[in-house]
Amino acid sequence: MVKMITLPIALEMIGLIVLCLAVTITIFFFIRKKFTHEKVSENHTIASYIFNAFSISYGVLLAFVVYANWYDNNRAHQNVAYEVSYISNFYRDTRTLQDSLKKIITGELINYTKSVLEDEWFCLSEGKSSTKTDTLLDNLWNSYLNIPADKIPNQQLFQVSLERLNYISQYRRLRILDMQQTTPGVMWVVLAVCFSVSLAYAYFFMTKQRKAHLLLVITFIIINTLIFYLIYVLDHPYRFNSGISSEPFRTVLNKISTGK
Numbered sequence: 001m002v003k004m005i006t007l008p009i010a011l012e013m014i015g016l017i018v019l020c021l022a023v024t025i026t027i028f029f030f031i032r033k034k035f036t037h038e039k040v041s042e043n044h045t046i047a048s049y050i051f052n053a054f055s056i057s058y059g060v061l062l063a064f065v066v067y068a069n070w071y072d073n074n075r076a077h078q079n080v081a082y083e084v085s086y087i088s089n090f091y092r093d094t095r096t097l098q099d100s101l102k103k104i105i106t107g108e109l110i111n112y113t114k115s116v117l118e119d120e121w122f123c124l125s126e127g128k129s130s131t132k133t134d135t136l137l138d139n140l141w142n143s144y145l146n147i148p149a150d151k152i153p154n155q156q157l158f159q160v161s162l163e164r165l166n167y168i169s170q171y172r173r174l175r176i177l178d179m180q181q182t183t184p185g186v187m188w189v190v191l192a193v194c195f196s197v198s199l200a201y202a203y204f205f206m207t208k209q210r211k212a213h214l215l216l217v218i219t220f221i222i223i224n225t226l227i228f229y230l231i232y233v234l235d236h237p238y239r240f241n242s243g244i245s246s247e248p249f250r251t252v253l254n255k256i257s258t259g260k
Contacts, residue, residue, distance in 0.1 A: 009233075024221050025217075069235050073234040080249075086165075086168045087168055096153050096157060112133065112140050113253045129179075199217075203217065
């Protein structure tokens with residue numbers, strides 16, 4: 001899906017609602033001018049049964065898409081939490097190394113975490129990963145694997161720390177994959193068609209009072225616009241303003257930098 005203009009979430013929502021209302025209200029007055037209540041009311045009884053059956057299918061589809069995107073978004077949050085946790089645990093494990101080695105490994109770990117914050121997080125919001133962060137992670141691996149065996153005070157702890165470093169790499173890959181997993185284009189097409197049909201029914205289920213009919217249509221548009229916006233936001237976990245916060249990385253970077 002084409003990227004939306006990145007604005008504060010409240011402004012985005014208001015802008016979308018206003019735009020959708022402007023279009024639909026224009027169409028509303030055109031239809032009310034072309035078709036009178038008396039002209040279409042004779043079809044209300046039959047159409048209502050079809051509309052009820054269609055609404056159930058549309059509602060189930062919306063619920064499924066919202067849940068699937070919420071689940072993926074929640075998993076993306078968890079992957080970030082796991083990655084930060086393993087960075088913190090790895091840092092703690094390296095405290096047993098000699099001071100000279102500890103300084104090198106800590107420096108590499110700080111460079112990697114800082115790059116995630118200052119470079120890769122911005123790239124994620126644009127649907128890309130950072131080659132700089134990738135290089136710094138490789139540097140961390142090379143530095144840690146090249147530690148001479150005779151300078152490792154605790155071999156068992158070293159193996160555990162290697163496993164944690166592997167998990168750091170794994171959850172970074174998962175973080176990048178979470179960025180790339182989006183709702184299929186065909187799903188957006190199906191949702192758009194279902195929405196259009198529902199809106200058409202809302203136009204032609206007329207009431208004698210034009211204001212009451214307009215209010216019902218406006219309510220329908222606002223609700224559906226908000227649901228579609230929710231799906232879009234959940235589908236892009238690293239968007240500006242409404243995406244996953246980088247604060248956990250900032251917290252662990254502060255911990256490593258201060259030696260706490």
